[in-house]
Amino acid sequence: MTTVQELPKAYEPSQHEAAIYRLWEEGGYFQPRGDPQKPPFCIVMPPPNVTGALHMGHALTDTLEDVLVRWHRMKGEPTLWLPGVDHAGIATQNVVERELAKEGLSRHDLGREAFLQRVWEWAQRTRATITQQHRRLGASCDWTRERFTLDEGPSRAVRTTFVRLYHDGLVYRGERIINWCPRCRTALSDLEVEHQEHDGRLWFVRYPLLDDQGRPTDQFIVVATTRPETIVADVAVAVNPQVERWRPLIGRRCLVPVVGRPVPIIADEAVDPRFGTGALKITPGHDALDFEIGERHRLPAIVSIGPDGRMNEQAGPLAGLDRFEARKEMARRLQELGLLEREEAHRHSIGHCQRCGTIVEPIVSEQWFVRMRPLALPAVRAVREGRVRIVPRRFVRIYLHWLENIRDWCISRQLWWGHRIPAWYCGACGAVTVPPRDDPMRDPQRCGACGSPDLRQDEDVLDTWFSSALWPHSTLGWPDDTEDLRRFYPTSVLETGYDILFFWVARMVMMGLYNTGQVPFRYVYLHGLVRDPHGRKMTKSLGNVVDPLEAVDRYGCDALRYVLATGAAPGNDMRLSAEKLEGGRNFANKVWNAGRFVVQALAEHLAPGEKVEAPSGRRRRSLPLEDRWILSRLHQTIGRVERLLRQFQIGEAGKRLHEFFWGELCDWYLEMAKVRLRQGDRDALAVLAYALDMSLRLLHPFMPFVTEALWQRLRPHLAWAETEALIAAPWPRARRSWLDSEAERQMGLVMGVVRAMRNLRAEWRVEPGRWVEAFVASPEAGVLAGLAPAVEALARARPLHISPDPASLPAQGAATAVLPGAQVALPLAGLVEVERERERLQRQLQEAEREVEGLARRLAQAEFRARAPAQVVAREEERLAAARQRLEGLRRRLQALG
């Protein structure tokens, strides 16, 4: 038998967490069970990168998803939370390359195969770490279904998708302007480029005009540029035809400075007439806008910057220079030639590589692209039509705006770590061969165009987000028609940070629809960023990163989870601090101690093997007031929590539970029940056990460990316990029959009386331990009399005189309080000064007068009565009546004082 001696006074998370997690995992609770009649619930976990360890963002993800998953599991739905990890192509390759650099090696020193071997080793290690970390965070995901993006299944999904897109004409290879990171030496998608403001310069450069015969004149057209080194790749100068000043020059030619190449002056509306001189040098090889203008005017693209960021042989006099040295050198030469009109300071934003911070170079290069428009359309419709719902709603507009303005996605990466592109090039005719649609896994043996066996597979790999985009269906078995896929797809909720709405969420909707014809998930829940106590982003360089496991070690997993779950509204960032974690720890401790008290009471009052029966609905009316009250409050709370969780108001639900558990169950019911328990009252014992059980169930998704630890000790005493473990216990159902507004009203009166007595005691400095005589007068004396023992105990008021007659209160020498529905007096001879008491009551009288006045004024307004809902009017009238009652009482007390 469990006794209180076995339960320590303070909750020690470290003594329970590992064992409880083992209990769950070994019990098979993480695998989908539940009622096959009910709709299944499924979340596919956003796969953390195998770059290293989990951070607070992952802890937040785990917490929110685990809350949803545990809630649905307890509702008896077949529930699957599918975990996984992401190979994170460029990020992981960079990490391993940095490791190699410590040994003085580059990936090229090792060669592709040996390098990949190193990355695999790294990935296996971090995978193990990550898996362990999820467990420490209490994640109840199904480890038997864990997936890795490079696993056979997801890899087959990737290849199948690429092949189908190719044959549908939605994947193509072409020379386009892309973002190039000279350090990572790979192409990047637009999303992988982060723009930052920089103080740069704007050079105004003279391009000598040529006459009809192609001879230089002494006139110039002046253009402004921030990147003079790209002048060597200029193929035209463009002006806006609206600009009077330049119109005469359209159709003439000028010389590119330094390199002396004659180029046309063309007209294009895309040129901003207000920027610089209103004339723009056109460098299709190194600028996105110029590339577009170049295509419109069929201009060639010259690439003058190499993959390493150095000027290449096309750069003439700049060849061999680093791009930034080249900039200086160009400016120097222009100066020398008198072609530099002037330079200005100029603040503008520059693209940086998301993974390494290097300034990205726009370069024309041959890459693979996905044609996004046709894919985006269905994804737009899915959200517009509510088949995918985004929470919070404000992100809908952001999502739609991005999709409606989407551009083609560069998916090839010049990396080694990732899914190799399934395209082969013919050594004989140069044609591209992609596996046939009906057998995407078969490597082609002969060129599809000329039949030559001289085939070489593309060296490049796919953007890591390509495989991520397939995640919900690829992890469930697609392209195979598996039972999991049929059962759990579309998944229920996709929960992730708003920072990857475009990277991941939008692309999953597009690819999910393309591959399966169905949306990948019905709801998208977006959470915010976890920041440091000052609101700064947690970064290694600031040294303000809080390791989630450290927080778990120090405060307990439940504390961390409670804080993360309740720390912010959906989509909002949150600040995490030691103070908040302490608060979470304190709450876990409160739960522990309340539970400890109840378990102790059960052990004490029940015979060995005896169990308490749940409070019976049939006997509801005959239960004491406080029982009816707490059961009413409990079922009210169950209803509210259910509604909040349905609306994804996870934080609010957690706060409601905190309020109920601490502020109502512990502060009032448990304290009142103590008196009855001492007398062996069975109703009190049953209600207490029942309320605790239901509270533990409701709290379990938020604080799974402390609740399970207690429940394991509570369960043996409960006649109604349905399961072996709380994780699988049925979720409480709100029952209207237990709602009891009359009990709540009456308890409100009782609580008011207790508070008033406590207030008087504090006001007049009565030592908390001392018992004092007390008088209460109330029209509802009967209600109060019924709870007299509790009131006595809570207010340390004995003897307690209860009467319906206000005249029964001592007239003088007493501290008094007047509340709606009752008057309270504590005869504190010698402590109460008449003058001070008078002042106190006088103050309250004025307050009451103001209140009556305000309410009366509002109720006197015809418009208010006419337009406000009847309910509101009635409530105001009640309030006015109560305020008047109080006012009357205060007047009488003052009179009595003399």
Added chain:
RNA sequence: GGGCGAUUAGCUCAGCGGUAGAGCGUCUCGCUUACACCGAGAAGGUCGGAGGUUCGAAUCCUCCAUCGCCCACCA
């Protein structure tokens, strides 16, 4: 250049059309047999500013201010 969010008690944040809330902090008491990771009590807010809609606005609309974020072909 567009868009979004925030602005509520000293701090961190909920609330988003019907009497201003929580946690932490502050002050005063208290080791009352679950919990000092606690209990009781108290102080503290013209809900960023200005207009408007409404019987009624922290909550809806308009404008403004400050901070932050996202997007954009800021040559």
